[in-house]
Amino acid sequence: MSDFRPVQVRVPVLSVRHMDSYHAITVVAPSIAERFRSGQFVAVAVGGEHSSMLLRRVFSIHDVKPDFGGTVEFVFSERGNGTEWLAERRARDLLDVVGPLGRPFPLPRDPVNCALVGEEQGAAALFPLANTLRRRGCRVDFALGGATADRVLGTAQARRLGETVSVATGDGSAGTRGGVLDLVSRLIETSRTEVVYASAPVPVLRSVAAVAEKYDIPAQVRVEEAMACGTGVCMGCVVPVVGEDGITRMARACVDGPVFRAERLRFGDVGTIPFDALGAPGWKSAVEDTAVREAG
Ligand SMILES: Cc1cc2nc3c(=O)[nH]c(=O)nc-3n(C[C@H](O)[C@H](O)[C@H](O)COP(=O)(O)OP(=O)(O)OC[C@H]3O[C@@H](n4cnc5c(N)ncnc54)[C@H](O)[C@@H]3O)c2cc1C
Numbered sequence: 001m002s003d004f005r006p007v008q009v010r011v012p013v014l015s016v017r018h019m020d021s022y023h024a025i026t027v028v029a030p031s032i033a034e035r036f037r038s039g040q041f042v043a044v045a046v047g048g049e050h051s052s053m054l055l056r057r058v059f060s061i062h063d064v065k066p067d068f069g070g071t072v073e074f075v076f077s078e079r080g081n082g083t084e085w086l087a088e089r090r091a092r093d094l095l096d097v098v099g100p101l102g103r104p105f106p107l108p109r110d111p112v113n114c115a116l117v118g119e120e121q122g123a124a125a126l127f128p129l130a131n132t133l134r135r136r137g138c139r140v141d142f143a144l145g146g147a148t149a150d151r152v153l154g155t156a157q158a159r160r161l162g163e164t165v166s167v168a169t170g171d172g173s174a175g176t177r178g179g180v181l182d183l184v185s186r187l188i189e190t191s192r193t194e195v196v197y198a199s200a201p202v203p204v205l206r207s208v209a210a211v212a213e214k215y216d217i218p219a220q221v222r223v224e225e226a227m228a229c230g231t232g233v234c235m236g237c238v239v240p241v242v243g244e245d246g247i248t249r250m251a252r253a254c255v256d257g258p259v260f261r262a263e264r265l266r267f268g269d270v271g272t273i274p275f276d277a278l279g280a281p282g283w284k285s286a287v288e289d290t291a292v293r294e295a296g
């Protein structure tokens with residue numbers, strides 16, 4: 001039986017390249033490559049052995065190849081100290097990587113038409129998914145967005161994998177001027193989409209979920225909540241999710257996600273602990289309220 005548990009490995013950098021305004025690092029990591037499923041991510045130690053940056057930084061797995069027994073690529077933009085350090089890595093440097101982490105994208109059983117919606121770095125997770133969906137006979141259409149043309153991740157790759165690719169940029173420097181959401185309704189109608197997969201900031205996911213609901217299409221959304229441990233220990237990445245039983249629980253985006261069924265995520269309450277979430281101060285009284293109301 002396959003072992004899908006994540007591993008911690010010290011692995012050599014195979015290559016570092018630029019992809020528009022992003023950096024892409026490929027590491028030789030067969031044990032991560034063989035366990036990987038689309039939508040998962042890695043947690044990378046940054047700063048070297050004597051660094052004060054204790055927390056790992058997490059990145060979507062953008063590509064997995066069989067070369068050298070198995071390579072894994074992740075793509076990032078420079079944000080702070082961790083990614084600045086990573087951007088200085090060169091071939092043959094060693095990286096301490098944990099992965100693959102997180103719950104992958106659920107896959108459709110039958111060949112269906114899939115819309116893949118990604119904004120900026122969020123799109124990274126969609127390319128292995130597109131490969132898998134294509135192998136299953138699904139139609140894949142992309143909607144990609146970014147603030148500027150060089151922030152739209154992977155347009156050329158999307159053209160190779162997708163039936164169609166629509167692009168939106170905030171400044172109009174590529175595709176339609178506006179947000180990726182502006183593309184989604186049109187895409188659903190023209191491509192007869194049956195499933196939506198989206199990986200983007202929460203406000204965009206929320207709107208994509210609303211559009212999918214309007215068309216009565218299931219949507220899987222992938223959140224990128226800031227993470228500390230990445231392995232389910234610290235509870236730093238929790239988001240409110242409604243269970244099958246109708247009860248809201250605080251789910252850890254790193255192990256219970258980062259992919260969630262859109263209709264289960266309480267988008268409006270992300271970043272808070274809703275009063276009626278299981279274990280929240282108001283939860284018990286909410287149950288009692290219901291009991292009192294029912295008794296009355
Ligand atoms: C599941 C997941 C997948 C991710 N995949 C990628 C990826 O493929 N490529 C990529 O470039 N980044 C990705 N990120 C975001 C990445 O982890 C952060 O950008 C990283 O922490 C930056 O490290 P840093 O030390 O350079 O900056 P930090 O010092 O950690 O942060 C710099 C700034 O970025 C903000 N920030 C940190 N994390 C996030 C976040 N998740 N969302 C929004 N703002 C944040 C901080 O609040 C701060 O203002 C992902 C995050 C998650 C949770």
Ligand code: FES
Pocket residue numbers: 226227228229230231232233234235236237238252253254255
């Ligand atoms: S990041 Fe620690 S529990 Fe998710």
